[in-house]
Amino acid sequence: MTGSRKSRLDGSRFKQRRGSYRRYKLPRLTATMTCKEAFRTIARGCLDDLAANQQATYEGDREALHQMRIALTRLRAARSFFSSFIPSSEWSPLKGELKWLNKHLSRTRDLDVALKRLPSAHDTSPRQTLGRAWRKTWSASHRDLRRALHSRRYRILLRDMSIWIDGSRSSGKVKPSTSLTTYSGRRLDRWYQKLVKKSRAIEDMSASQRHRLRIKSKRFRYVLEVLEQLLPGKSRAGVRECLKSLRKIQKYLGQLNDAEQGRLIATALAKSAQEDGARWNSPLPTGRKARKRMIRAAALAFQQMAELKPFQLS
Template sequence: MSGGVVDQVRSGLATRLQALREHEGGTRDGSDPEELHQMRVSVRRMREMLRSARSFLDREHSEPLRNELGWLGRALGPVRDLDVLLEHLREQTAEMPEQDAAERLLAGLDAEHERARADLLAALDSDRYRALLDWVEEASRELPARESDAGDDGGSELRDLVLRQFGKLRKDVGKLPDDPPDDRLHALRIRGKKVRYTAELAEPALGKPIKRLIKATKKFQDVLGEHQDACVAEQRLRDLAAEADAGAAFVAGRLVEREQLRKADRRARWPGAWDQLVEAEKGVRRGPR
């Protein structure tokens, strides 16, 4: 009954639950943003395992768990997004002579970050969070499979999952206009992330071709992720400038120009990353060599 796929999901949940617990202390402490990043990644990967393999799972059990993991992801997200934004903007302003103006510009984001941190800690201190951890631990041992007559070791089924997810990405790329709007490129990044996480689920069964696909997908994600980061930064800077004094608004204007250059650069680079990803997918389709 599709045991190979379901066993991979159970194993993946156990691995990601361990990683989540390992990074919880650092997330609570808040001194190293990478701790929160890794905790959030663990949640996302668990959700994607359950989504990718849902045709093999008893959805009455798997979908409520996936939804509850979504709650945790939403609790972690605002702080992580602000970590990324503030780190980038502080790097950009580090050598500017207008340091006081830059700090005034970013003060609102710092305050927003503190509020988001308080909400995050409240979520981690909740009974709901502790119950979720117990739920994932139970699922890592006993997550039920959907009744099926399939009986192979799961390798071909896992390959099919990856290729099906890639097919959705290819379809989305094919529908793009010559100069895609920002939100369409962001949607591609999200779709690419689903390909990567599905491939990671399949990696133990499929080996080197999948590893090459994961590497190429990460590069594709990174280019489009930096494009999206620039889009977000530009808009946030415009919002901050609208309420800032003249000096802080001047700094915001300079930063907006830099974000526009970053966007243009990533727009020029993403098609090349896509071509490399297409080549990697061909290797998965051919199978091990």
């Protein structure tokens, strides 16, 4: 094993300054890249961001935790987008391990978001008592996350992901000669059409269905942000407007999801304390009118996006 290869596997290349976090930066792609090269460039950046934010997340930096979750989502989005070039047999074992890591990150992040809506430390009302209970729950969740980030399982995951990104074979579902620009344009249009179609029923969806729609919207946005640089100049204006709509959608559906996750955590805490769930939900107001307003706003953003047709250039 060469020295450079060894350093890549032992994790030293992932070290980050103590207490700092790294924000995501768009990778540079070129039209001369193959689809496999583009995927490797995107995935490598995501893996580097994931590992670079590990120490700050371990120390309790909430922005670093957020960046780790973003890196995971972008990595999954890239894999899904370029799935035609990646055998599913190579992805399946890693998929389960990423799900394990995301579960730890998501639990703590959901508590982070909920805590922002709780009473201040100077509040002496009964609501503040609830706040202390929520913070105690966050501390327990963060301890679990700390253990996960310093576990052998996490180190092996980074190592295996690195090997997979650099050495995965082509699945053969798409001709190797297919250019990155051609593939990206066709694939983006397919994702766009599917997303627009699914969004038409948003006002009748359950919370779980809206959550799945939110994930699809977020992944489409992340992929589009990366590949925008490769698209023809005449489509750029439409793509920029599409991204504006996607950011609005992520904002509104994200607020709905935050409220729903807060409700689920509050329900679990109430059950553990053998108390009425309404008291635990009280710091997290999620009125019916507010929910309807956010759903309508998301529906409008989807409608605006549907009118753009940014990938139909004929």
